[in-house]
Amino acid sequence: MNSADIQIGTCFDLTVERPALGGDVIGTAPDGRIVFLRGAAPGDVVSAKVTAVKKKFLRAEVLQVTPGPDRSEPFCSSFGECGGCPWQSIPQETQRHAIDNTISRSILRLAQPDVEVAPTWFDDRSDWRSTTRLRWNGAQVGYFASGSHRLVDIEICPILAPPLPRMLSTVRRELIGVDGQGTVRLTAEHGEDSGTVSIELESVESYQDTSKALRRLVLEPEVHGATLRCLGRPTVSMGEPTNRLGSEQVPHPATAFVQAHQTGSRALVIDVMDHLKGARHVLELYAGSGNFTFALAGRDVRVTAVEVDKAAIGRMKREASSRKLEHLVTPVSAPAHKAPPGEYDSVLLDPPRAGAKEALPMIHRTGANRIVYVSCDPATLARDLRWLVENGWGIAYVRAYDLFPHSGHAEAVAVCRR
Ligand SMILES: C[S@@+](CC[C@H](N)C(=O)[O-])C[C@H]1O[C@@H](n2cnc3c(N)ncnc32)[C@H](O)[C@@H]1O
Numbered sequence: 001m002n003s004a005d006i007q008i009g010t011c012f013d014l015t016v017e018r019p020a021l022g023g024d025v026i027g028t029a030p031d032g033r034i035v036f037l038r039g040a041a042p043g044d045v046v047s048a049k050v051t052a053v054k055k056k057f058l059r060a061e062v063l064q065v066t067p068g069p070d071r072s073e074p075f076c077s078s079f080g081e082c083g084g085c086p087w088q089s090i091p092q093e094t095q096r097h098a099i100d101n102t103i104s105r106s107i108l109r110l111a112q113p114d115v116e117v118a119p120t121w122f123d124d125r126s127d128w129r130s131t132t133r134l135r136w137n138g139a140q141v142g143y144f145a146s147g148s149h150r151l152v153d154i155e156i157c158p159i160l161a162p163p164l165p166r167m168l169s170t171v172r173r174e175l176i177g178v179d180g181q182g183t184v185r186l187t188a189e190h191g192e193d194s195g196t197v198s199i200e201l202e203s204v205e206s207y208q209d210t211s212k213a214l215r216r217l218v219l220e221p222e223v224h225g226a227t228l229r230c231l232g233r234p235t236v237s238m239g240e241p242t243n244r245l246g247s248e249q250v251p252h253p254a255t256a257f258v259q260a261h262q263t264g265s266r267a268l269v270i271d272v273m274d275h276l277k278g279a280r281h282v283l284e285l286y287a288g289s290g291n292f293t294f295a296l297a298g299r300d301v302r303v304t305a306v307e308v309d310k311a312a313i314g315r316m317k318r319e320a321s322s323r324k325l326e327h328l329v330t331p332v333s334a335p336a337h338k339a340p341p342g343e344y345d346s347v348l349l350d351p352p353r354a355g356a357k358e359a360l361p362m363i364h365r366t367g368a369n370r371i372v373y374v375s376c377d378p379a380t381l382a383r384d385l386r387w388l389v390e391n392g393w394g395i396a397y398v399r400a401y402d403l404f405p406h407s408g409h410a411e412a413v414a415v416c417r418r
Pocket of ligand 1: 258285335
């Protein structure tokens, strides 16, 4: 079969070779092009049907799998349908090896072969996820199917940490039948039997009915607080809509960013603190509710913490005041690239997947001689490190964190010095 014979809908067999970060696995088409697929493991022989044709690669769906010798049995009954956890059939050791390899290769590409790449951090707990974002359409609550906006109804999600499975059942009972749609976020309070629900409603017409459902939800013992947001309507909060999370027990509003892997989040904080030893004034960008901020301030380090989410900054201000740390913590409600100037010796940043491209020139202009970069996307991390290397920075340390097992995604910490 040559390239001209391969079109959308063409079928062929191939052997899966390796995982690709992002959740795919990779094989080779009969014409030599790379093929990206989902739902199979290295060593599996699959019948594949082409779904996208590009000059250098193809995408295909798996029609049938002849299992290879190294395949894991998927643990979830929605595997193959639901878009979450596409690496379930890949043994966790192979998953970590793929993360290690990708991170090391992208650093080597930056011509810094002498960088210390520490082994990937991992934890074997299977119900690791302490926060989850579901989709609700009035008739179903679930996750999107892979690469589509088709909703897969989810009653049980085995990776959810307690009490999220119970919260999911309660939310399903109260929301299915209410004629609305949006996203529903569930977050577990660390070490407690309850958590928060946050709904982003997309249909103004169902605002009243959804508020009523929320009122019923907070009467349940496993829901200690809830927030409803809807464009054009006032935000409603009920009960105690925050969770105390992370190593510093920082209050996170139900609507704000929270690390999904709480054990991993604590390991990350320790690693970051270690690499900021000796710092006196840190510019912290993408600070969230203060997961790193209060760990630094607790070590007597001044922190200027920049974050766009106003609810997160509001809680951070109150927390700084109640911990009597206002002399050390300066919360700033602004986009990262508009951080205030200051006498910083170090910069800590933890951007979303899009990375920190916009903020890099500002970071470079500060007098800081050390950058600690926490990333949830190795591709944008590599892009941003390249910019830093081209502008005179050296990479001193890199470590990947397997914070999203079975998803094909990974967190990483990189340390740069001027
Ligand atoms: C990955 S989270 C990290 C939060 C925090 N460091 C933690 O560990 O919980 C990224 C944070 O960046 C914030 N954010 C997104 N875009 C931003 C921007 N342009 N400027 C500042 N903060 C931003 C988000 O609201 C979110 O809180």
